[in-house]
Amino acid sequence: MSAYEQAMGSRSDRDGPGCIRLRSDAQPEPPLLCIEDYSVSFDTPAGRTVAIEDINLEIDRGQTYAFVGESGSGKTVTCLGLVRLLNGKHATSGSIWFDGVNLCDIPVRALDEIRGRRIGVIFQDAVGSLDPIRTVGSHFAATIRRNTGRRGPDASRHAVELLAEVGLDDGAVLAKYPHELSGGMAQRVAIALALVGDPELIIADEPTTALDAANKVRILNLLRRLCTQRNAALIFVTHDLLAAAKLCDHVAVFYAGRIVEVAQLDVGFSKLRHPYSIALLRSVPRLVGDPAPRPIPGEMPSFADRDALCRFRDRCEYSVERCRTVAPGPDRFRRMHVQCHFPVNTTFGTAVPETADLSRSVKFPATAPSSNAPVVELRNVGKIFGGKRLNPFAADNRHVALTGIDLAIGRGECVALIGESGSGKSTIGRIILGLDQPTTGTVKYNFAANDGGPRKTTRQYPVQIIFQDARSALDPRLNIGQQIEEPLRVNHLGTAHMRRKRVAEMLDLVHLSPSFATALPHELSGGQLQRVEIARALVMNPSLLVCDEPTSALDVSIQAQIINLLMHLKQSLELSLLFITHDIAAARPLADRIAVLRQGALVEIGETERILRQARHPYTQELITLTAYENLAASGDHQMPPEPRQAVSRRQQYQDISA
């Protein structure tokens, strides 16, 4: 305890230049969590890499903190380090005081008493964080016995209470296996499991990243309500500043292994002052104002390139000579601060009542939907998966994926296909690509002569696709040049020299340097890989590009880069796009028209700004409300959007019976 008090007392001695403190030292109660000079480095074959460096932060009871940053910024490492759950060979320094105990020093046995009881952790991949061969009930039984000592019917009562608290009223969940749960349900189960010991601190590591817009909002609402009711502190790890603002009253912005800013979020983003925070905010696609998100140029420095100076200096629009020579003040402030020589004095983000603005500020786009013949036209397309099996005893497993889809994509037009997971949007993409045959209806293509491609085009490949997960869509053992060249090579198009030239052209088109041609996929970042995928799709000079959630796995700043790239390509190549996504805001800058898909049927289709301004279908209106980021602090869980269809019907049945 003495070291802790010493550290607390000496805090004022550590004030450095460039740091702004917004809160006094006077604290009646010691903070729940105090991270002091915490660093983590990993031993890799390439040598020691420092993942996070000198992290300092204080969190009081009941405070909600968002850890915001791009991947590789160190936010997740910090969280896992807090509970000492880091994998791999690593070394840590500094200390983490949790209610007077240094978590870095205590033996693992003592830590087991804290994990689950006083600190609850929720992970990103909810289904993966449950043991696939055990029922939900079995997870609860073990966790409850371990953390509360309750067993038998007493424990099951506790489990049912917790499940009800997270919105799973149906006791049948206990008998289910993880693979039988939807993503949203699994995340609720994971949250309920984290609540078993009634923790004082909840760490949620990107709990909504794998969920679609509707489930995301429901989970955020749930976390907010639970923390308020239980007066638990929350660390919410996310790369989504807007989600952070919905849930948290403080934000710690991570960049390249450091906390560059700690600020309050009580009045929107008005207190953010670090250039990186503001750039990050501008890169988020939104429903009002300038439709094009502003990407942050460049990429985060790799572990090897991180020095003592400001690590954002090369991407910063405000950076001057001083940023390249003098390190900004040391990161020794555990409350509000900005680690920058020239914090931005701005009121950006004060006015964000987006839903209110929506009807006024939006103008219709200049480009009208093209009047010429559409590149592809779907008429009354339906798709049924499965069917009668050879075995007459097997259950009929038919599943209607699509019904009566009428959709046309004009030349140079981008149609965004919006829907929740399972709505059938990827199936439409597959049908257009010819990977699936429609069960009913017709698909008509109308492509112009392909003039821009390499000569000797014997076959045309007018439709290409880019996938969500570029890392798994590329062969890990072929270099980038070979992968881009492959479609040409397998079709015997052009000579080796011509093909190489074409690869260089393609890399240039997606703004990658020609030197990438010899790199292997694992050497590239997620954003660069997505560019490679686009280059590979464009090498055959397609007329139509199907983009299946191309940005949803990327960080916001990179997402903005990819959206801008696609916008540019669409214009310069007169490319038609089918942009499949669940994020209506990400679709907005790119899409001429938006088609909303629900349970395999199109509920609404129209020009983008018309849909955003005056959606006719209630489902579309609901999607827009979900995406518009008002702070939900005041609104309770009762204003939640409806549950997924199965849950709704079950609950209605229950209510009907009980009424």
Add this chain to the structure above:
Amino acid sequence: MTMFILSKLSRAVLTILLALAFAFFLMRIAGDPALAFLGVDATPEAVAIFREKFGLDQPLPVQFLYYMANLAHGDFGVSLREGRPVIVVVSEVVPKTLQLMGLGFGLAMLIGLPAGILAAVYRGQFIDRLVMVGSVIGFSLPNFLLGLMLLLIFTLWLRLLPSGGADTAVSFIMPTVTLATAFIGVVSRYTRSSMIGVLNRPFLRAARARGLPASTVLWRHALPNAAIPIVTVTGLMFGGLLGGASVIETVFAWPGMGRLLVTSVLSSDLPVIQFIVILLVITMIFTNFAVDVLYRILDPRIGHRGSMPVAGSAR
């Protein structure tokens, strides 16, 4: 589950019939059993009498039909060599082989499983390397060689253990160790790789985050998930155990089924060979069936696969 068992059972009967027909015709095509049994210098009269006595003068398909008809009555024939019913001859030696196999299997599991788990948990450290080196030596050493080495050391030099037979408890030691060694190597290696795969899965970290101690997480979550590939290998191992038993029983003069099979093949004792083939096939079928049932117990997803909704796959 009933459908599952019925379909497995019908396939099993077919498998037994095919294996039986294969053994039946192969042994008779490979050479004249009468000559093989009586010797090449037997008189033609003796050969003719022998053939008639055992029905070998009939055309092959007819012989097979007779054999099948007898089988249906529970008559497995009479040993050519001993003149006693096959079922008696074989049932005398089966328990000895089962004992050897059971002990060998038990020993392989008892050492192989913990060794593999330890190696996985302490991956890359000394204990892991030790287990891996041991496992390579174990399964690359031919078992007859190992048996002879053990005989040399413990019987001839140290004079501690009997050279053969199955009379006392100590005579079990060398055959069991010889039989188990290769399988310890296989089991530890598969256990290690399977455990390493599971140890990286996110639900283990999530379980630690809920406060479950490392040992609980290992036994409750890691091992059951790692068990499926181990069960597969164990099932395959069983066939190998039977083959290994033939060699080891010969080396250690163990009065078991493996040795009986070897001597019967050498002397063309057809009914005995056929009966042992039936037993071997039944053993393998039963093992596979047990493995399939174990899969269903270990992994709840396996039984469900046919009825899973497609909706989840759209993502």
